[in-house]
Amino acid sequence: MPITEHTIADPSGGPYAVTVTAGAIWTTLVDTGQIAKLERGGDPATTEAACGERFELGAPGSRPSVIVPGPDDAVWFTRNGDDHLGRIGFDGAVSAVALAGAPYGLCVGPDGALWCTLMNVDQLGRVTVDGEVSTYAIGTSGAFPAMITATDDELWFTLNQGNAIGRMSTTGDVTTYPLRTGGAGPVGISSGPQGVWFVEILADQAGRITPDGKIEEFALPAGSMPHAVVATDDGGCWMTLWAAAALARLDANGNIIAQFNLGEGSEPHGLAVDTDGSVWVALEKGSLAHVTT
Incomplete structure (x- = not known):
């Protein structure tokens, strides 16, 4: 698998999350309050020119974090530094919706x-287009809800300090x-065909939970500290191993x-997994890595 790097920013404002749309790759620059856009078919050289466009949010301390394609010809992202959900339309229009509680x-x-976790208030937020x-x-105090994913009819989310996986209907049930491993620190989560995958950053484990609540845990390399995960159609998943500087x-x-x-x-x-099966990874050192099959 060849790996190509696209320089996006210097390490002081490196990429944090990444998502793909039909026309571009988008990444959040959490420390500088910006969104960067990499046009498809651009120069693959590792230079600043690889970044096609950068969007200023008018709020340097907004800490844009997780970014996803919206249902409305736009990308949406959480701004946990200033309590907003941000939006950038494919036409370039930048806007935001206020939502207190440190959305992540x-x-x-x-x-x-759009559904998000509100880390500081133990809630989920819902925002229409x-x-x-x-x-x-979420019914648990001090749980620090982290990442969130959707199935066909529900939301699933990690409770980083609650050491558990949460599940909510669209009406709030x-x-x-609870996880079997104590102090596991679950973070990333992603729904797949055989259940919902998640990672335990403090336990060096991956996990999967089925719709009937059965949890399996799988050991990862010691000290690897898995952070984010994306389920795949074959029942497996991709994940970042933050402390091991690796993709697994x-x-x-x-x-x-x-x-x-x-x-x-x-x-x-x-x-993020692209339509051709290749994987984009946000590297906080200042670049996006593209791992192609």
Whole structure:
């Protein structure tokens, strides 16, 4: 698998999360309050010119974090530094919706709205494309909800300090599933065909939970500190191993079948699987890595 790097920013404002749309690759620059856009078919050289466009949010301390394609010809992203959800239309228009509680994880729900975790208030937030805001309590105090994903009819999310996986209907009914491993620190989560994958950054484990609540945990290399995960159609997943500066591929049985070194000090965080099966990884050192099949 060849790996190509596209320089986006200097290490002081490096990429944190990444997502793909039909026309471009988008990444959040968490420390500088910007969104960068890499045009498809551009120069693959590792230069600043690889970044096609940069969007200023008018709020340097906004800390844009997780970014996803919206249902409305736009990308949406959380701004946990100033309590907003941000939006950039494919026409370049930048806007935001206020949402208190330090929004962090983000997904498009089964109802077509944007759903996010509100880390500081133990809630999930729901925002329609028209800007209508609702919030729902997760029922656990001090749980620090982190990432979130959607299935066909529900939301699933990690409780980083609650050491559990949460599940919520679109009407706010909540079920919580404690993890067997204590102090696991679950972060990334992604729904797949055989269940919902998640990673435990403090336990060096991956996990999967089925719709009936059965949890399996799979050991990863010691000290690797997995951060983000994306489920794949074959029942496996891709994940970033933050402390190991690597990208790993797991099969449907939880076995590591491939691992790719992204370079010392790369600090891989978010990742996205493209339509051709290749993987984009946000490296906080200042670049996007493109791992092609």
